[in-house]
Amino acid sequence: MPITVYILGLIVFAMTTSEFMVAGMMSELSAQFGVSIAMIGYLVAAYAGAMTIGGPLLAIGLSKTSKKKALMLLVIIFIVGQTLGALAWNYESMFVARILTGISASAAFGIAISICSDLVPIQLRGRAASVVLSGAMLSNIAGLPLATAITQLWDWRASFWIVDGFVLLSGIVSFTLIPVLAASATQAGSEWSSFRNKSLWAAYMTSMFIIGATFAAFSYFGPILTGLSGFAASTVPWLLVLYGAATVVGNLVVGRLADRYTYPVLIGGLLLLVIGLLAFALFGHQQMIVIAALLVIGLTGITMNPAMSARVMRAGGSGMLVNTVHTSVITLGVLLGSSIGGRAMDNGYGLTAPLWTGVVLGVFGLVSIAIVKVPRMYRPAPSLRSHE
Structure with a gap:
């Protein structure tokens, strides 16, 4: 695996830490700006909303730019x-800062x-994606706790500056290591044609339901x-660390299997996720x-990201717009699951409501795979004459 792939994982680690770090400094930001905790919560929503809507728009604007140059421009915008x-x-x-960082991330x-x-052979794409996405997993069990500790030790501005420096450093290293990967008008045009593929939208739908079920x-x-x-x-943080460790292990395992066993991983993972939520x-x-x-x-929820990415790239190619829209769909799943789960709980259905919401969304994920796979299984094989 090229060292560049691991550097890209570090960029994702720093940017994801920035996304969630506000959750660990809500009281400090509330006191600093003289607003309620709920208003600070909107800063997290602003980041997620910017990722969902603004990210693809920015990717469209950069679709004819070389991938290396595009990434460097996004690192600069993030900084x-x-x-x-x-x-x-x-x-x-x-609020403006959160929108800028969300769009660029x-x-x-x-x-x-x-x-x-x-940068890797086609049979290693899922594995490479798992390395990059492991940055997002590690941000939850390392980045967020460190940002919270730094906030408590010094102040919240120090956390922002440290993440800033980390992105700058990893961006500089990426600039020296990443080769120029051109993005021609033909490539941009082929990306647009990918969005006419129903299999791509089915893959997006499955990803949204998997992440929605998990975050509900x-x-x-x-x-x-x-x-x-x-x-x-006092026990909850340790349970969350245990959960975070499971996501790291699951991500590595799925990364090894994602390319060769994409659908078995997605179907088996979703079944286990539904069983876990149901239990x-x-x-x-x-x-x-x-x-x-x-x-x-x-071990199952967000760790299916490599298999989800492998399926998306198999259906729509490896273009940056296809993958950016996938990122937006995943973020939409986070918003969908958390909002429905919270609304169900607020409407008097109790603390189990988010768990049942996850079960339902997980079942929808299985259905979204079945509507694609089952018709193919029963499609008649082409006759020999059709090949003549």
């Missing part, structure tokens, strides 16, 4: 946004996947583990079953 966040003098300036993720797929539960693990399962609040919902009061369910969800 501008992150610097603005570190210097933010009021809530509005921080979404397009950067898509281009990073596209670049890594160009993950977004509310804290209150569920304390209020439903009876764990002490959590039915036996949420039994702590040992809950721990086992957490491990199953961690």
Whole structure:
């Protein structure tokens, strides 16, 4: 695996840490800007919304630019946004900073996947994607806790500056290592034609449901583990670390299998995810079953990203627009799952509501695969005459 692929993973690690770091400094930002905690929560939503909508638009604008140059431009935009966040003098300036970083991160993720797929043989694309996406996994178990610790040790601005410097450093290293990968008008045109492929949209739909099912539960693990399962609040961080470790292991395993066994991984992973969520919902009061369910969800949910990416690239190619739209679809899944799960809980369906929401979305994910695979299984084989 080229060293460049690991550097791209570091960029993803830093940018994903920036996405979630606000969650670890809500009280400090609320006091700094004189707004409510809920208003600070909108900063997370602004980042996600910018990733969903702005990322593909930015990728379209860069579609005729070489991938290396496009990535470097996105790193610069991200650094501008992150610097603005570190210097933010009021809530509005921080909001603008989050939009800038969200837009650039979404397009950067898509281009990073596209670049890594160009650097390895086609049979290693899923494995390379797993290395890049492992940056996102590690950000949850290393980046976010470190950013929170730095905020508590110094202040929240220090966290912003450190992420800023990390992106700058990894960007410089990437610039020296990444070869020039051209993006011609013909390539850009072929990308647009990919969006007429129904298999690509089916792959997008499956990805959205997988991530939606996972985050419907993950977004509310804290209150569920304390209020439903009876764990002490001090135990929850350790359970989340256990969950995070499972995602790292699962990502590495899926990365090894994603290219050769794409559909078996997606179908088997979704089945296990639904079973884990179902067990959590039915036996949420039994702590040992809950721990086992957490491990199953961690090993399957977001760790199916390499297989999801391999399926998308198989259907639509390795272009940066195809992969950026995939990133946006994944972010949409996060918003969909967390919002539906939260709304169900607020409407009086209890702490198990997010878990049942995840079960339903997981079943929808299986259906989205079945509507593509089942008709192919029963399609009559072409006759010999058709080949003449």
